[in-house]
């Protein structure tokens with residue numbers, strides 16, 4: 599009976615969050631909650647991925663947020679009832695204060711996710727992160743073979759990915775691991791083999807991300823990204839492989855992309871919008887220098903260096919940015935934006951309530 603009570607409470611909390619986010623997005627209400635915060639905690643990286651601009655040389659910019667500035671987010675996270683802080687970068691493991699930040703977010707009542715290349719994970723670092731309260735580790739792995747991995751990500755690293763998965767999954771504070779694979783022309787023939795490896799590794803989630811030149815990657819030189827973009831003639835084959843891979847994963851009990859996302863996979867490369875994007879209502883993004891945007895396509899200079907996050911998202915300037923999102927016609931099928939938006943799309947939610955409930959339980963730690 600207690601189990602049922604807990605489940606009902608969780609369902610009620612989810613419905614409440616949904617209603618609040620929905621009224622902000624569709625009725626223009628001032629946000630009372632921001633359930634997800636994507637925090638890119640550093641702009642440095644120790645990998646050399648061909649799809650990414652972050653490691654490439656560029657003009658010196660502002661200083662990264664200090665530990666104190668990051669910890670200063672905590673009162674706003676509480677006020678905005680943030681449920682998940684998703685830490686990315688750059689490579690978050692390069693920050694020596696990562697554990698301090700994880701532990702502060704956890705104490706604020708948030709589940710803490712980390713997107714990482716895992717190159718710097720050894721047993722000690724995995725232990726310090728899980729002891730700090732990390733909820734889930736999402737490890738990027740773009741190829742199931744060592745040579746393929748090196749070709750796509752520019753460094754040797756598959757062995758480290760495999761050992762990192764084992765480190766996170768073992769020990770007294772073991773946590774679930776997910777895998778993110780960016781699908782490009784370099785690995786489109788390895789999608790199903792990647793799914794098999796994910797099953798073998800015992801991960802809880804395997805997500806496929808269409809390579810793109812948007813969001814943080816829009817600063818990448820077209821000449822670097824062009825050879826990676828799938829060719830139009832290959833899209834049906836890629837989609838078929840993704841369908842088989844995601845079905846296989848789902849049958850093995852592993853969370854993966856929504857069928858809706860896969861059905862519309864080519865939307866990543868076509869200027870058509872399908873569902874309302876929830877950027878700025880369901881989630882916000884904070885860059886390594888403190889600037890807060892609904893999504894990296896939009897945004898001015900609202901920084902947590904000048905104003906608390908809570909005030910930023912409720913400001914008139916940020917409301918205008920949400921308006922840009924509502925009017926947005928850019929082809930964007932980035933998993934980080936599209937997949938949560940799909941789950942908050944009422945027709946999808948009504949068709950897949952159990953799937954969404956189960957996913958939420960995993961994500962909320």
Ligand SMILES: C[S@@+](CC[C@H](N)C(=O)[O-])C[C@H]1O[C@@H](n2cnc3c(N)ncnc32)[C@H](O)[C@@H]1O
Pocket residue numbers: 643647649650651652686687688689690713714715736737738778779780807808809810811814815
């Ligand atoms: C920018 S990385 C930051 C976190 C960490 N360094 C990592 O690699 O997981 C976040 C995610 O973006 C993915 N990514 C890199 N380049 C991309 C591109 N051009 N299009 C889509 N996703 C990309 C990465 O593989 C990773 O899963």
Ligand code: SF4
Pocket residue numbers: 643644645646647650651652653687688689714715738
């Ligand atoms: S995708 Fe991640 S690991 Fe690869 S270069 Fe970009 S930030 Fe670094």
